[in-house]
Amino acid sequence: MEKIKKAKHLAYRKIGGIFFVVDSRSSVLHELSETASFLWERINGKNSEEDLSEILSGEFLVTPEQAKRDVSEFVEELKKAKLLEIL
Amino acid sequence: MPPSKGPNPSTNIFNVSYCAKTPLSGTVELTKNCNLSCVHCYIVSKKNNRRELSTAQVKKLLRQLADEGTLYLVLTGGEVFLRPDIIEICSYARKLNFDLRIFTNATLISGKQIQQLASLNISAVEISLYGREKTHDRITGLPGSFNKCLSAAKELLRHGVPVALKTPLMRGNVKDYSFLSKLAAQIGASLKVDPTITPAEDGSKNILKHRADDKMLEKIYPKNKRSPQIGYDTSDLLCSAGHNFFAVNSKGDILPCLQLPLVLGNIKNQSFKSVWRDSAVLNNLRGLKSDSVKICSNCPDAPYCQRCPGLALTEDGDMFGPSSIACRLVRIMTGRHSS
Numbered sequence: 001m002e003k004i005k006k007a008k009h010l011a012y013r014k015i016g017g018i019f020f021v022v023d024s025r026s027s028v029l030h031e032l033s034e035t036a037s038f039l040w041e042r043i044n045g046k047n048s049e050e051d052l053s054e055i056l057s058g059e060f061l062v063t064p065e066q067a068k069r070d071v072s073e074f075v076e077e078l079k080k081a082k083l084l085e086i087l
Numbered sequence: 088m089p090p091s092k093g094p095n096p097s098t099n100i101f102n103v104s105y106c107a108k109t110p111l112s113g114t115v116e117l118t119k120n121c122n123l124s125c126v127h128c129y130i131v132s133k134k135n136n137r138r139e140l141s142t143a144q145v146k147k148l149l150r151q152l153a154d155e156g157t158l159y160l161v162l163t164g165g166e167v168f169l170r171p172d173i174i175e176i177c178s179y180a181r182k183l184n185f186d187l188r189i190f191t192n193a194t195l196i197s198g199k200q201i202q203q204l205a206s207l208n209i210s211a212v213e214i215s216l217y218g219r220e221k222t223h224d225r226i227t228g229l230p231g232s233f234n235k236c237l238s239a240a241k242e243l244l245r246h247g248v249p250v251a252l253k254t255p256l257m258r259g260n261v262k263d264y265s266f267l268s269k270l271a272a273q274i275g276a277s278l279k280v281d282p283t284i285t286p287a288e289d290g291s292k293n294i295l296k297h298r299a300d301d302k303m304l305e306k307i308y309p310k311n312k313r314s315p316q317i318g319y320d321t322s323d324l325l326c327s328a329g330h331n332f333f334a335v336n337s338k339g340d341i342l343p344c345l346q347l348p349l350v351l352g353n354i355k356n357q358s359f360k361s362v363w364r365d366s367a368v369l370n371n372l373r374g375l376k377s378d379s380v381k382i383c384s385n386c387p388d389a390p391y392c393q394r395c396p397g398l399a400l401t402e403d404g405d406m407f408g409p410s411s412i413a414c415r416l417v418r419i420m421t422g423r424h425s426s
């Protein structure tokens with residue numbers, strides 16, 4: 001499975017329990033939801049989409065299928081915003 | 088699962104950090120030393136300053152800031168490229184995931200440093216450029232500084248580093264405003280101008296003579312073009328310094344802002360966290376309400392005003408009183424008769 005990594009051109013910080021992410025090329029600020037913030041902390045270049053789904057379903061009361069859909073949607077949204085690199 | 092939670096992340100991050108007293112944004116002054124002698128500079132002693140923060144002390148500070156929630160970081164001087172460790176500090180700041188901006192006169196940046204900055208993905212290099220060659224070199228006191236500065240700006244842009252040109256609007260350069268505007272557009276930089284000159288850090292007001300007069304500024308800021316601040320509240324008269332904004336000067340003093348010279352503590356012998364959370368001066372500042380600024384809170388121009396408490400203190404002697412430069416600027420920018 002492809003591993004997922006945060007893009008290099010980002011600045012980010014956890015404030016009030018959620019992550020705010022800046023694209024340094026445009027200075028556009030993104031605000032992540034609580035669940036997205038949970039996943040963001042686990043994007044480290046080692047975890048794949050599948051790994052993230054397992055972590056999510058292990059932490060929250062969601063079925064593996066729902067976790068897979070949620071993570072897939074999360075990754076697509078972040079890829080569209082150019083916040084991720086797929087290795 | 089959309090990445091964005093609210094309609095306006097900028098408003099949300101400001102409100103969350105302001106309420107939680109998170110030091111979201113800050114300026115770290117790395118040195119007061121400078122190779123230029125700009126006529127309007129507020130720094131009094133620009134040569135041979137010692138007791139400045141070491142590389143290790145700056146790195147320790149950056150770690151503490153990251154832990155406390157700082158996202159937006161500005162490194163300023165003096166001239167930061169006089170420090171041989173500037174790239175090391177920038178690199179460390181980016182490893183800690185700060186949104187990083189550097190303020191510089193851009194006369195000392197080498198080609199290698201430009202390449203290194205490009206690889207660090209910093210948000211911007213903000214360069215002081217005052218006007219045409221003759222104007223710029225007269226203000227900086229260094230012949231050739233315009234060409235060095237412009238050359239570095241172009242090289243940074245060529246390497247993909249965002250650049251902002253910036254200048255105070257003064258008697259000596261206000262006529263060059265349209266030149267700067269065209270130059271910035273031509274090379275692909277943004278332009279920031281500010282009509283404010285601040286008193287020198289020793290309290291001297293001699294440099295205020297460089298401020299542009301009303302007629303000069305009226306050409307730049309046409310009357311009645313200024314809109315009231317959206318969502319204005321009279322608490323805006325007190326600004327965010329000490330709430331979610333801070334500064335650390337080159338000696339390690341922690342301040343609410345470089346323009347508000349209230350020393351809260353020093354990072355050489357205290358943790359940033361302990362000062363930020365426990366400073367009596369800071370907690371007093373945070374407890375102030377809009378009615379602390381008695382005259383201004385009743386002023387009809389207040390929603391248009393960009394009063395700086397630091398300037399009210401350093402220029403007019405009372406951080407809770409009117410700021411004479413803010414009164415003047417609001418009158419120019421609104422065309423209204425300021426009370």
